Amino acid sequence: MKLKAIFLLVLCALFAAGDLSAEEMKKKRRKKKKKRGKVVAFKAGQMDVGLGAGFLVKENYSKSDYSIYGETETKGGFPFGFRAEFGATEFLGIGVYVGMYKDEITITDVTAPDNIYGYKHKYTQICVRPAFHVPLGMKKLDPYVGIPFGLNKVKATPTGVGFNYVQEPLKSGFCWAIHAGANLYFTDNIGAFVEGGYGSGLPMVNFGVVAKF
Amino acid sequence: MKKFLALIPAAALAFTFAGCKKDDVASTDVISVSSVYKCVVWEYSATWCNPCGVYGYDTMHSMMNNYGNIQRKAVGIFMHPSDDIVDNEPEGQDDITAFFGMSGTPSAGANLVEAYPTYLKPKIDQALAAHPTATAGVGMAYTLSGNTMTITTKTVFFEALTGTYHLGVYVTEDKIMNDQSGQTGDVEFNDILRACAGGNAFGTNIAVNPAKGTKVDGNYTVTLPSETRVPANCHVVCVIYKMDPATGEPTDIINSNKY
Numbered sequence: 236m237k238l239k240a241i242f243l244l245v246l247c248a249l250f251a252a253g254d255l256s257a258e259e260m261k262k263k264r265r266k267k268k269k270k271r272g273k274v275v276a277f278k279a280g281q282m283d284v285g286l287g288a289g290f291l292v293k294e295n296y297s298k299s300d301y302s303i304y305g306e307t308e309t310k311g312g313f314p315f316g317f318r319a320e321f322g323a324t325e326f327l328g329i330g331v332y333v334g335m336y337k338d339e340i341t342i343t344d345v346t347a348p349d350n351i352y353g354y355k356h357k358y359t360q361i362c363v364r365p366a367f368h369v370p371l372g373m374k375k376l377d378p379y380v381g382i383p384f385g386l387n388k389v390k391a392t393p394t395g396v397g398f399n400y401v402q403e404p405l406k407s408g409f410c411w412a413i414h415a416g417a418n419l420y421f422t423d424n425i426g427a428f429v430e431g432g433y434g435s436g437l438p439m440v441n442f443g444v445v446a447k448f
Numbered sequence: 449m450k451k452f453l454a455l456i457p458a459a460a461l462a463f464t465f466a467g468c469k470k471d472d473v474a475s476t477d478v479i480s481v482s483s484v485y486k487c488v489v490w491e492y493s494a495t496w497c498n499p500c501g502v503y504g505y506d507t508m509h510s511m512m513n514n515y516g517n518i519q520r521k522a523v524g525i526f527m528h529p530s531d532d533i534v535d536n537e538p539e540g541q542d543d544i545t546a547f548f549g550m551s552g553t554p555s556a557g558a559n560l561v562e563a564y565p566t567y568l569k570p571k572i573d574q575a576l577a578a579h580p581t582a583t584a585g586v587g588m589a590y591t592l593s594g595n596t597m598t599i600t601t602k603t604v605f606f607e608a609l610t611g612t613y614h615l616g617v618y619v620t621e622d623k624i625m626n627d628q629s630g631q632t633g634d635v636e637f638n639d640i641l642r643a644c645a646g647g648n649a650f651g652t653n654i655a656v657n658p659a660k661g662t663k664v665d666g667n668y669t670v671t672l673p674s675e676t677r678v679p680a681n682c683h684v685v686c687v688i689y690k691m692d693p694a695t696g697e698p699t700d701i702i703n704s705n706k707y
Contacts, residue, residue, distance in 0.1 A: 345707070346520065347520035352483070
């Protein structure tokens, strides 16, 4: 009888201890989850700036417009750009993008090979750039979708001795892009970004360095 | 979930690269609407005609070499009556010689002005001076299957023009070796008219009062005559005429090209 009573007491103590440790574990998990929720790479009120290069710019002109005049050759420059973004909320950043690049199109008249002409273009893009961030609960990785859009200012200079107004020069116009990308921070403030997508007049792929304050 | 979200940028990059088309490789069949003004040099000559060899051949040969091959400012359409090179005159040739009043050989013309070959050079210079820039251009490409030539043309009006415009499409043959009365041994004949597309001396209507930037596409099928020496030596010559609708005759040559 005495042994039975002792056994039951030990059993109750074990249950109580088990219940307590389960409760503690739950508390710990909740605490950890709460703590982890606050660890994000992009926060409301933060400012980040990026400097980068890009490639794959869809020209504002269709090459076919020129191709009927002979053999066309397009030499594209290396686009580069600067962006700045302010965290309006922990999901939304409002920013600007300023980019530049150059290209040159040359037409060789196959029926008069000395007749070589074309245009040199200098493009400057001034854009608004909202970006939608995806909080992953990771301190270093900040994925986002950015949608820059704005003015593509074009300066066209005719080249070649045979230039003969066969095609109107390009005019300034609208540019846009949809980029999915990510900022990857190596330290609390410095990182790199890469983004890719589709657009017109802006690089489809960008990469560079980013700093946040 | 995190891994999935992290894949978004990678997927976007892959999409970008996949959606990027490579430029077309330029081929020798590229259509080139020329922005250079080229006048048309006409000749009416015969292999059996002694003055054509003595007064015409060397003059025309050197002129076409200078204005055509070197400066690329002239295209030639050389017509022959029945002789060793042209047995049957192409349909439409009679209308051209009649327009110029070319009753005998040798005769020649620069654009729409007739002149004896030895007096032709100033006429060519006048024709070029009258058109310092091209107001329209034409380019063409063709494929040859046996004796059938399929021709594609593109005409572009660089400026707004008034009036009625025709495009004449001709096939000429180069590098024909034959004897020429008045010359020693076999000599080379170029720009020999083999066919007028549709048998039309001055082409068919392509535009009336065209606006600046008007583009006109054309497709023509020409059967080369059996007397064509080497079909591969044939070329296409296109001429943009300004027409007088009342008479149906050309009043100016707006541009021409050879390919």
